[in-house]
Amino acid sequence: MAAPVNERLIILNHLVSRSSSHAGQEHAPPIHGAEELLRILDMRRSRGEAIEYLGATDHEDEKIRKENGFRHDFVRLKHFNITQGEFCKYAVMLFEHADQTQKTFPVIHRRNLAGRELSGDEEEVGASTAHVVVRLPNDGDYDDGSYRCAIEHVHSGVSRKLISTLMRRQLRRHARNEIWTFEKFIKNKKGKPEIKKYRYSPKLDLLADxxxxxxxxxxxxxxxxxxxxxxxxxxxxxxxxxxxxxxxxxxxxxxxxxxxxxxxxxxxxxxxxxxxxxxxxxxxxxxxxxxxxxxxxxxxxxxHQDVEGAADLLLCPKEIISLSSPARRWRDDMCDEMVAALRELVDRDELWTRVG
Structure with missing residues (x-):
């Protein structure tokens, strides 16, 4: 039996902050808090850079990268804000995915059953959006690098894998452009201590089996x-x-x-x-x-992306929320009702005893 259209499935994950470096395990890079890294994503979003073209040839120059990805599917961070709650903060994001293969939308008349296809212009393609809410500690509170995260599930749309891919690639670009380094004391060939700098990049992972x-x-x-x-x-x-x-x-x-x-x-x-x-x-x-x-x-x-989306349903804990109006596949702006429901899920302690 199909669920009512005013219900939406929500995927529960842990967002984990990590760092990677080629320096080896004995020289571990520093770990950054999720709020700092998410604000970096928002900064790149404000500059029009928080977008990843799937399968396109990558390039360090943003202009060339966009030209290479012109006719590829893409995922981007569309909206972002951090709000203050009573006991914690909430990072609220709206991700958008564009599917180059979707150019038409079929409809059928309910009475005479006549059907037709609605189509966009030459430059318009199919799109979907998904809300994501991450629970963050207040300033000064204990931060262990693991954060509760609720993701709106959209069929054949924004998957957990696409969101994770965008976060990791964007943070890697930022670390590369800003030349992020950390220092460690090592012994030189003469056995004397000296300081050596290592390059590294931060990561945000969405954990699931x-x-x-x-x-x-x-x-x-x-x-x-x-x-x-x-x-x-x-x-x-x-x-x-x-x-x-x-x-x-x-x-x-x-x-x-x-x-x-x-x-x-x-x-x-x-x-x-x-x-x-x-x-x-x-x-x-x-x-x-x-x-x-x-x-x-x-x-x-x-x-396939659809298989990845289906895998999320099998591998991740799930909850269903109810909305006052039918759930939509794409939104131009954030839905306050959806965000409020996701905030309630990340605040409900009993849901997270089986996660992580």
Whole structure:
């Protein structure tokens, strides 16, 4: 039985702040609070930069990046604000996704059953929006880097994966442009202590489990056997900055990760898979998943966005909220009623005993 149109499904997640660096585990970079990082996203939004073109060739120059992504699907941060509550703050965001394949909208007359398609002009494409609310500690309160997060679920629209992708890529661009570094004391070749600077970038992750076996309506379960990550024209250096000889080269890089290396425990395995995919996604690699069916044959393919959205329904805790009017797939501005309902969910302590 279908849910009434004035109800909306909400996905519950934990937003976790982390940092990454090539300095190694012994030189851990600093961790930034979610409010600081989200305000960076808002700053980029105000400059028209908080947008990610899916599948387009990336570029450091924003103008060239937008030109490359002109005919690609994209996700962007449309609106943002931080409001003060009685015991905490709330970061409220509205994300928008554009689907280049959607150019028409079919409608049918209720009485005579005549149908037709409504279409936009040449430059208009289908769009959807989703509200996200993150609960933040007040200034001076304890901050452990993990925050309650409620995401409006929109079918074939803004998924948890798209939101996470935008956050990670935008923060990486900011850290690269601003040359974020941290300092550590090390011993030089003579054994004397000296200060060395390392580059790093912050991350905001939306945590959820990932299933190891996928199944569709017509085939037996397909078990994930390996993952391949590919990056075209990867630039590498053959020497260190202090070397006398220093040269660079470009090559197509492919890294294969076999599932035989995964932990045997099912929970640890799901977390292991997700972390690897997220890490290579942040570095700009394209992922290819390989499966083995019940018959033993191997197949491959990308995880379709609709599958990712459906996976959210299986992997994440969920709640349903009621609205006074029918739920809408796209909004030009934030819905106060929706935001109030999401704030109530992140404040309800009993919902979060099973999350994280």
């Amino acid at each position: 990932v299933a190891r076996a996928l199944a569709d309506g017509t085939a037996s379960a397909k078990v994930l056997t390996s993952m391949t990550f590919t990056k075209r024209s990867e630039r590498r250096a053959t020497g260190r900055e202090t070397s006398v000889k220093h040269a660079e080269y470009e090559a197509d890089v492919a890294i294969k990760v076999a599932m035989t290396q995964a932990p045997k425990d099912s929970t640890e395995r799901r977390t292991w898979v997700q972390r690897i995919r997220d890490e290579f996604d942040q570095l700009g690699y394209t992922s290819q998943l390989y499966y083995r069916s019940a018959g033993g044959s191997e197949m491959r393919g990308k995880v």
